[in-house]
Amino acid sequence: MDLQRKLAILADAAKYxxxxxxxxxxxxxxxxxxxxxxxxxAGICHSFAPDGRCISLLKVLLTNxxxxxxxxxxxxxSSNVPRARFRVDEVVQLTLDFYRRNxxxxxxxxxxIVKSPDHTMEQVVEVARTLREDHDFRGYIHLKTIxxxxxxxxxxxxxYADRLSINVEMPTTEGLQALAPEKDESAIRRSMARLxxxxxxxxxxxxxxxxxxxxxxxxxxxxxxxxxxxxxxSTQMIxxxxxxxxxxxLASSATLYGAYKLKRVYYSAFSPIPDAxxxxxxxxxxxxxxxxxxxxxxLMRFYGxxxxxxxxxxxxxxxxxxxxxxxxxxxxxxxxxxxLNHAPREMLLRVPGLxxxxxxxxxxxxxxxxxxxxxxxxxHVPARKVLPFVVADGHRPSRGAPMPSPAPQRPxxxxxx
Amino acid sequence: MHVRLDDPVDLDAFRRHARQLLAxxxxxxxxxxxxxxxAGDAADLFGAASDAAPPAALASAAQHQPVPAWFVxxxxxxILHRDSQRFALLYRLLWxxxxxxxxxxxPLDADLMQAxxxxxxxxxxxxxxxxxxxxxxVQGDDGLERHVAWFEPEHRIVEANxxxxxxxxxxxxxxxxxxxxxVEWNGQALAFQGxxxxxxxxxxxxxxxxxxxxxxxxxxxARLKLAMMRREMPRRYWHNLxxxxxxxxxxxxAAARSQSMxxxxxxxxxxxxxxxxxxxxxAAGVAPASLGELRAAAHACRDCPIGALxxxxxxxxxxxxxxxxxxxxxxxxxxxxxxRPFVGPAGQLLDRAMAQLxxxxxxxxxxxxxxxxxxxxxGKRRIHKTAGxxxxxxxxxxxxxxxxxxxxxxxxxxxxxxxxTLLGRPVAVQTERGAWLHERGDGRPVFVTLxxxxxxxxxYPEQGEAFGRWLADLALARGTLSAAIAA
Numbered sequence: 001m002d003l004q005r006k007l008a009i010l011a012d013a014a015k016y017x018x019x020x021x022x023x024x025x026x027x028x029x030x031x032x033x034x035x036x037x038x039x040x041x042a043g044i045c046h047s048f049a050p051d052g053r054c055i056s057l058l059k060v061l062l063t064n065x066x067x068x069x070x071x072x073x074x075x076x077x078s079s080n081v082p083r084a085r086f087r088v089d090e091v092v093q094l095t096l097d098f099y100r101r102n103x104x105x106x107x108x109x110x111x112x113i114v115k116s117p118d119h120t121m122e123q124v125v126e127v128a129r130t131l132r133e134d135h136d137f138r139g140y141i142h143l144k145t146i147x148x149x150x151x152x153x154x155x156x157x158x159x160y161a162d163r164l165s166i167n168v169e170m171p172t173t174e175g176l177q178a179l180a181p182e183k184d185e186s187a188i189r190r191s192m193a194r195l196x197x198x199x200x201x202x203x204x205x206x207x208x209x210x211x212x213x214x215x216x217x218x219x220x221x222x223x224x225x226x227x228x229x230x231x232x233x234s235t236q237m238i239x240x241x242x243x244x245x246x247x248x249x250l251a252s253s254a255t256l257y258g259a260y261k262l263k264r265v266y267y268s269a270f271s272p273i274p275d276a277x278x279x280x281x282x283x284x285x286x287x288x289x290x291x292x293x294x295x296x297x298x299l300m301r302f303y304g305x306x307x308x309x310x311x312x313x314x315x316x317x318x319x320x321x322x323x324x325x326x327x328x329x330x331x332x333x334x335x336x337x338x339x340l341n342h343a344p345r346e347m348l349l350r351v352p353g354l355x356x357x358x359x360x361x362x363x364x365x366x367x368x369x370x371x372x373x374x375x376x377x378x379x380h381v382p383a384r385k386v387l388p389f390v391v392a393d394g395h396r397p398s399r400g401a402p403m404p405s406p407a408p409q410r411p412x413x414x415x416x417x
Numbered sequence: 418m419h420v421r422l423d424d425p426v427d428l429d430a431f432r433r434h435a436r437q438l439l440a441x442x443x444x445x446x447x448x449x450x451x452x453x454x455x456a457g458d459a460a461d462l463f464g465a466a467s468d469a470a471p472p473a474a475l476a477s478a479a480q481h482q483p484v485p486a487w488f489v490x491x492x493x494x495x496i497l498h499r500d501s502q503r504f505a506l507l508y509r510l511l512w513x514x515x516x517x518x519x520x521x522x523x524p525l526d527a528d529l530m531q532a533x534x535x536x537x538x539x540x541x542x543x544x545x546x547x548x549x550x551x552x553x554x555v556q557g558d559d560g561l562e563r564h565v566a567w568f569e570p571e572h573r574i575v576e577a578n579x580x581x582x583x584x585x586x587x588x589x590x591x592x593x594x595x596x597x598x599x600v601e602w603n604g605q606a607l608a609f610q611g612x613x614x615x616x617x618x619x620x621x622x623x624x625x626x627x628x629x630x631x632x633x634x635x636x637x638x639a640r641l642k643l644a645m646m647r648r649e650m651p652r653r654y655w656h657n658l659x660x661x662x663x664x665x666x667x668x669x670x671a672a673a674r675s676q677s678m679x680x681x682x683x684x685x686x687x688x689x690x691x692x693x694x695x696x697x698x699x700a701a702g703v704a705p706a707s708l709g710e711l712r713a714a715a716h717a718c719r720d721c722p723i724g725a726l727x728x729x730x731x732x733x734x735x736x737x738x739x740x741x742x743x744x745x746x747x748x749x750x751x752x753x754x755x756x757r758p759f760v761g762p763a764g765q766l767l768d769r770a771m772a773q774l775x776x777x778x779x780x781x782x783x784x785x786x787x788x789x790x791x792x793x794x795x796g797k798r799r800i801h802k803t804a805g806x807x808x809x810x811x812x813x814x815x816x817x818x819x820x821x822x823x824x825x826x827x828x829x830x831x832x833x834x835x836x837x838t839l840l841g842r843p844v845a846v847q848t849e850r851g852a853w854l855h856e857r858g859d860g861r862p863v864f865v866t867l868x869x870x871x872x873x874x875x876x877y878p879e880q881g882e883a884f885g886r887w888l889a890d891l892a893l894a895r896g897t898l899s900a901a902i903a904a
Contacts (some may be wrong), residue, residue, distance in 0.1 A: 008634045011634035015636070030584065030587035040581075047548075050642070050643055050667050052640070058631065078687050080687050101628060102586075137531050176561075186729060189728045193729070243712060258794045259799060272639050369519075379528065
C-alpha cells in the first residue's frame with residue numbers, strides 16, 4: 001500500500017480525537033541542535049479544517065487494526081473500515097516533512113491495540129524515540145497512552161513526549177462497561193494516577209535541584225532531571241453515545257481534574273462513523289451540547305464554579321439556547337445586579353459577558369477611580385450582555401427580569417433512549 | 418514641528434526623538450510625525466528634518482525621563498502597526514505619562530486602550546504569520562535545498578518575527594518573501610532585504626500532495642462549521658495556503674457524506690468473537706485465597722458509594738506472617754494515587770517514628786480499615802472525609818480477609834476508625850490507648866493508639882510532646898506483644 005493511501009486511512013481513523021493542544025510544554029528551540037523544532041509555551045494552530053477544528057499536530061494512528069471492540073469506535077474489531085499500518089520510519093518522515101513545511105507543531109500519535117498493550121505501546125514509543133534521538137526533533141509530541149502498558153514503557157513515553165493522554169471515552173463506568181467491554185475504567189484511573197505521580201515527582205525534583213557554579217564567573221547551572229510529560233496529561237469523553245446527562249459528565253470531569261490534575265478534559269460529540277455498530281443508531285452530532293460542555297468546563301477551571309452548581313435544569317442537561325454562565329445568572333436573579341465598584345472578584349467573575357481579563361482590569365481601575373458604564377465599552381466586553389446584570393456609575397439596570405428566558409430545547413440526541 | 422523617521426519600525430530612533438521633544442516641553446499637538454513606508458524609502462514628502470539631525474535646541478535639553486517598563490514594551494509592539502498615526506499616539510501617551518501620574522494605573526484610558534488594541538492586532542498578525550507561512554522545498558542552483566515561503570503580513574512584523582523562525586528551523590535553510598521585507602536564514606544568521614514580488618512565490622513541490630491528503634482526511638464531514646473556520650483562518654490568508662483550495666469541495670460534499678453515513682444500512686460485523694478478557698474479576702461472595710485475589714476483588718467492590726469515586730482500593734502491604742499488623746483509617750490522596758498505604762504526610766510521620774524505634778517498615782504489615790479514599794472536591798482539590806460508620810462496616814470484611822491471610826499475632830489500631838473496626842465497638846482512643854485489649858473472637862490482642870494524622874492536626878507547640886507519647890505507645894506495642902499473647 002502506498003504512503004498516500006495509508007495516510008488517508010490512518011488520518012481518517014484519528015479524526016474522532018478532539019485533542020489538539022500543542023501548548024504548555026517547556027520552552028526549547030533547535031539553535032545549536034542537530035535538527036529542527038521548538039516549543040515556546042503557547043501552541044499554534046497551523047490550519048483549520050472546514051469542521052472548525054484546528055490542525056496543530058499531525059494526528060494519526062500508527063495502525064487502525066484493533067483487537068478491542070468498542071462500539072462507538074470506527075476502528076473496533078468488528079468494523080469493516082479499510083485497515084492500514086504505518087512503519088515507524090514512515091510516521092517519522094511524515095512528521096518531519098510537515099514540520100519543515102510549517103504545517104504542524106508536532107505529532108499526536110495514537111494506535112489501535114495489536115498483539116498486546118505492551119507491544120503497541122512499544123511501537124508508539126519507538127516513533128517518539130526516533131524523532132527525539134535520531135533526528136533531534138524538538139517540536140511537540142503527544143502520545144496516546146495505553147492503560148495496561150508496563151511501567152517501564154510509560155516512563156519512556158513520558159521522557160520523549162510533551163503530553164500523554166488516556167481517554168476515558170465514556171463519562172460513567174456503566175457506559176464504558178456497556179459500550180467498551182474490554183476497557184477497564186479502574187485500570188484507566190490507575191494509569192492516570194500513575195502519570196500524575198510521575199509528573200508531580202519530576203516537577204518536585206526539578207524544583208529541588210540546587211544550581212551549581214561549575215566555573216568561576218559562569219552562571220550557576222542545575223543538572224535537570226529527565227523531563228516527564230512537561231505539558232501534563234489530558235483525556236477525552238464522548239458525548240451523546242450513551243444516556244449520561246451533562247450533570248454527570250461535569251461531575252466526572254471535576255473528579256478527574258481533582259484527582260489527576262489533568263490539563264484538559266476534551267469533549268467529543270459522538271458523530272456518525274462509516275459502518276456504525278447496530279447498537280448505536282446515528283444522528284447528527286450534538287455539536288451545541290459539546291460547545292456548552294466546553295463552556296461549563298471553562299467555568300469550573302477559571303471562574304470558580306463548582307461542578308454541582310452549573311446545571312440547574314431538572315433534566316440534568318445544560319441549556320442549549322443560552323451559555324451556562326448566563327443560565328446560572330438567570331437562575332440566580334437574586335444575586336444580581338452586581339456593583340462593579342464594590343463587588344468582590346468572585347462575584348464579578350459570575351457576571352455574564354465579563355471575562356477573566358476584563359475582571360482584572362476592572363479591579364485595577366477600581367483602585368484609582370470610580371468605574372462608569374462606558375468603561376465597559378472600552379473593555380471590549382459585550383455591553384448589551386453585561387449591563388442588565390451590573391450597577392455602575394451612570395447605570396442601573398431597569399427593574400424586572402434581566403431578560404426573558406425561552407424554554408430550553410431538548411437535545412435531539414436524547415431521543416435515542 | 419516635523420519629525421521624520423527613515424525606518425518605519427526603528428524604535429530606538431523614535432525613542433531618541435520623543436525623549437528630546439519631551440525634555441524640550443513640546444506638547445503632542447505641536448509635533449507632526451511621519452515615516453518612510455519601508456526602510457530605505459527615501460521619499461521625503463515634507464522635506465522636514467530627518468532623524469539623523471534632531472533640532473539642536475532639543476538635543477541639548479534631552480534627559481532621561483522614567484517611564485514604566487511596560488510602556489517601552491508597548492511602544493515596541495505599536496510601532497510595528499501599519500497605522501500612520503502610531504507615532505503621534507505614542508508620543509501623546511509619553512507626554513501624558515510624564516504629566517498625569519494616575520494614568521499608568523488606569524487600564525481604561527482611551528489612548529492606552531487604543532495603543533493596547535494596536536499592540537494586540539500586531540501580536541495577532543505575528544501569530545498568524547507563525548501559523549500560516551507555508552514553506553516549499555526548492556532545489557537551488559548550488560545544489561543546496563532551501564525552503565521558501567511567500568507571505569503577506571498585515572503589519573510590519575517581518576524583522577520582529579524572523580528570530581522565531583530561526584529558533585524553530587535552526588538546521589534548515591529558509592527564506593520568507595513578503596511584499597515589503599524579505600528575510601533569509603542560512604543556518605547561521607538572518608539577512609534582510611527589500612520586498613519581493615508575488616511572482617517570486619515558488620511553485621508547489623512534489624511532497625505537497627501528502628499534506629493535502631492529510632487535510633482532506635482529518636476533516637469530519639459530520640461537523641461542518643465553516644464560520645468557526647473562517648474566524649480562525651480568515652479568507653485573506655487563503656490564497657497563500659495550499660490546503661485552502663480543498664475547503665469548498667470538502668464543504669459542498671459534507672452534507673451528502675454525513676447523510677449517507679447516517680442512512681447506510683448496518684453491515685454484518687467483520688467477525689464475531691467474545692470480548693478479550695483482559696481484566697479478570699473474582700467471583701462475588703468467595704473469600705479471596707491470596708492477597709492478589711483480595712486486591713482485585715477489592716478494586717471492583719462497590720458495596721458502598723466511596724469506591725466509585727476513588728482511583729483504586731488500597732490494600733495492605735507487608736510480609737505474610739508478620740508479627741504486627743498496623744491498621745490505619747483509610748487511604749488519603751497520595752495513597753489513592755500510588756495504590757499503597759501510608760505514603761502521604763501521615764505515612765511519612767509513621768516512617769519517622771518507626772525509624773527512631775529501629776523498627777523496619779517491611780517487618781510489619783500496614784493496612785487500612787477502609788479500602789477506598791473518601792473525599793470531597795473543593796475546587797480542584799480532594800479533601801479527606803472520614804468514612805461513615807456504615808461505610809466502615811461494609812468495608813470491614815476486607816480487613817478480616819487480610820487478617821486471615823497474613824495471620825499476624827497482634828493488631829495495632831491507629832485511630833478510632835481502625836479501633837472500632839477491629840474491636841467491633843466505639844472506642845475512645847485517648848482513654849483506651851497504650852494497652853493490649855483481649856476482646857476479639859479470634860484471640861488476637863488489639864493495641865490502640867493515635868493515628869499519625871491526629872498528630873499532624875495538633876498546633877505546632879503541642880506536636881513534640883504528643884509525638885513522644887505516641888512513640889512510647891508504639892515502642893510498647895512492639896516490645897510487649899509476646900507477653901500479651903502469653904497472658
